[in-house]
Amino acid sequence: MEIVAQACDIKNPDLIKVKYKHHITDFKAIAVFLMxxxxxxxxxxxxxxxxxxxxxxxxxxxxxxxxxxxxxxxYKDLFSKLLEETRVT
Structure with missing residues (x-):
């Protein structure tokens, strides 16, 4: 979630749980797709x-x-960045 939040310029990934925050729609959409x-x-x-x-x-x-x-x-490089990050850990 943190990597996706950084790519979407979201400071707090916990905002994904808050309703009516339309500026985080891209973050929610990408997070849901990846989940x-x-x-x-x-x-x-x-x-x-x-x-x-x-x-x-x-x-x-x-x-x-x-x-x-x-x-x-x-967002094009986000998927490869995420895979690389998970491979390192």
Missing amino acids: RNLCNYSYKEICKEIGNLTLSRVAILSNTGFKLLSTEAK
């Missing part, structure tokens, strides 16, 4: 982990996260 694909979380597990999200909202965030990672220049 879904790297950690094999189900939509239901993601809802429980983040809180205050419906299954449909998690699905939308996951799709948005994929689009951001594949099209936005500032």
Whole structure:
């Protein structure tokens, strides 16, 4: 979460659990996408982990996260950076 938060210029990764913070939507979307694909979380597990999200909202965030990672220049290297960081630890 910290690496994704840094890439999205979010100072506090715990903001992911706060409702109505629209400036962290990209952060939520990428985090949900990575939780879904790297950690094999189900939509239901993601809802429980983040809180205050419906299954449909998690699905939308996951799709948005994929689009951001594949099209936005500032997020293109995030996936490889994350994999490198996990390989080091």
